[in-house]
Amino acid sequence: MLVKFAGILQPVAFIGCENLLPYVLKIIPSWPWDIATDQLEEPVIAIHRIDDGYVIHAPWHSQPMSDPTEVSAACSLIVDLIHARTLERSIEGEEFCLHGAAAVFSGRLVVFPALQRAGKSTLMARLAAAGQRIFADDLLGICTLEDIGISFGASPRLRLPLPTRTRRPFRNFIDAHRGPADDRYLYLDLPAAQLALHGETAPLGAIVLLDRRATGAAILVPARRSAGLRHLIVQNLTGHHDAETIVARLRRLVDELPCYTLRFSNIDEAAALLHDSFISWPSQSGEGETARIAAEEPSPLPSKSYLQPQMKSAAPRRRRRLDDDPYIRLPAVAAHEVDGEIFLTDPRDGAIHHLNLMASGLWRLLAEPITTKQAVEVVQTAFPSLQRQRLERDVTALFSHLLENKLIAHPEHLDSLAAAGARAPLGRTAKTAS
Structure with a gap:
């Protein structure tokens, strides 16, 4: 079966796994689709049913991707759909895909670049429970030409089991909005008022870097623009542009948007702080910001190591022996x-x-x-x-x-x-x- 998804020129082939399509549509309910009229058309993505799961083939994968369950396979396929859509849109325009989350506050987007195990998906679910409209849980389209975020309409996904400290009202919200799940992940089935539609846009408002800690009250502090740019570069998933173009486009974002770090240990406190801080937008310069946004001075001293393998792996395994000649x-x-x-x-x-x-x-x-x-x-x-x-x-x-x-x-x-x-x-x- 060949299926056409809006925004992608070529179809997706479901080979012996038509049962997977309902899972995909449950996770991206507003992404327009249709059965391809030409069932002989060359697919851009093909997914096969095998004995112990599913295998996905796509030209950007060096080898086929395998998934054991319907939920995990649907998740992987949606990532590939977004990649295919972004690839077609970004070749001539200024649209790229960011690995990160976003929520609407007073008409503008607060963008959260992904950081490993920082809790962005749980935070998006908690913001949804508080009534915020979720634009992205894991992948966000961004057009740097218009300074807008673009939703792919994907439902938030929570890692299981839920944190033991999750409070009862939040658990009740999750239970009331349970969507597709397996033993590792649970998707939320959110109403239209709390989940942006596929292709919906909103102006960018701020960048917030998540810093989840074991203890401590939630606090929002100004972050260096260089930190914001570094995280945007790391999480930029559109790889066919040249490096100069990537840095120039992303730098324009950090030059125009305020950047903060959210330190938190309690998800409820973090959600409340974000609401209080962005219900009326702080100024670009930082003057007149809400009292709960604290000041932070950058340290002029070097970090512990110049060579943290954060974007790829910059650090040599050992220092080279250098001669005494100049460089x-x-x-x-x-x-x-x-x-x-x-x-x-x-x-x-x-x-x-x-x-x-x-x-x-x-x-x-x-x-x-x-x-x-x-x-x-x-x-x-x-x-x-x-x-x-x-x-x-x-x-x-x-x-x-x-x-x-x-x-x-x-x-x-x-x-x-x-x-x-x-x-x-x-x-x-x-x-x-x-």
Whole structure:
């Protein structure tokens, strides 16, 4: 059976698994669909029934994806549907797909980029229980040209079992809106008033980074724009644009939208705080914000390590042995500075690298030839309280990372590296040295 979904040129083939379609439609109830009139048309996605589950084939998968249950297979298929739709929309336009959640507050979207086990899906369900309209639980379309979010109309999905501290009113709401489920996940069956329709749009209002902790009261604090940009780059799922375009488009979002961090341990407190904070929108500058939004000053000191493998894996397994000759940055590498932190884009391989404050300062020094020893001396002068041994280790690690990724070189090698880079294939990866 071939099924056409609105916004996707080619159909989806359900091969021996027509029983799966009702699960899919229950999770994306407002996504228009129809049986394909041409049952010989080439499908963009094919899903097969096998003895112990389902297998999905799509051109962007390096190998077939397998799922054991109807619910998990429907979930995987919907992700592929969104990918196919976004791929077609983003080739010529400025639409991309963000791994994250979003809810409507006073007519505008608060966007929550995904962070591992930060509780975004539970938070969306809790906001729905409080009457907020949910725009996205896991995948959100964004058009940077119009600064709008685009809903795919997918129901929120909760991980099972529910947290033991879930309060009775919230449990009652979940029980009253139970949708498709297996032993790992439960989808909510929300009314139309609380779940945005497929293709529905709303203006973007703010970016909120989730920081779930074991204890402590909920608090909303301003976040650095560089942190917002880093998380947007990490969770950008549209990979066919060049790195320069990706950073430029996402940077425009963080330049225009306020960015916050929500620290919380209790989901009820977090939902209440979001409602109180965004029922009337805080100003872009931060003046006149609700009293429960606290101030936070960024630390000028470097983080524990420059090389956290957060976007992909930027850290070398071990520091390379560096000689005492000077290094200089390659002119082909472009730099985008946000709040003193630099994002590097490399047109030769499509990679994106994030440098924290200290690493960004070293990158500026590399505009002229400099040795690692000279770099250590400069940083030691600026931060005399830093332990010398740690400083030498971190500077060496940063230079190793830059050298390993061919972002710096000995001055006499610049021409040969530039020529080699011009022949490299373009493929986007995102790395960090933050």
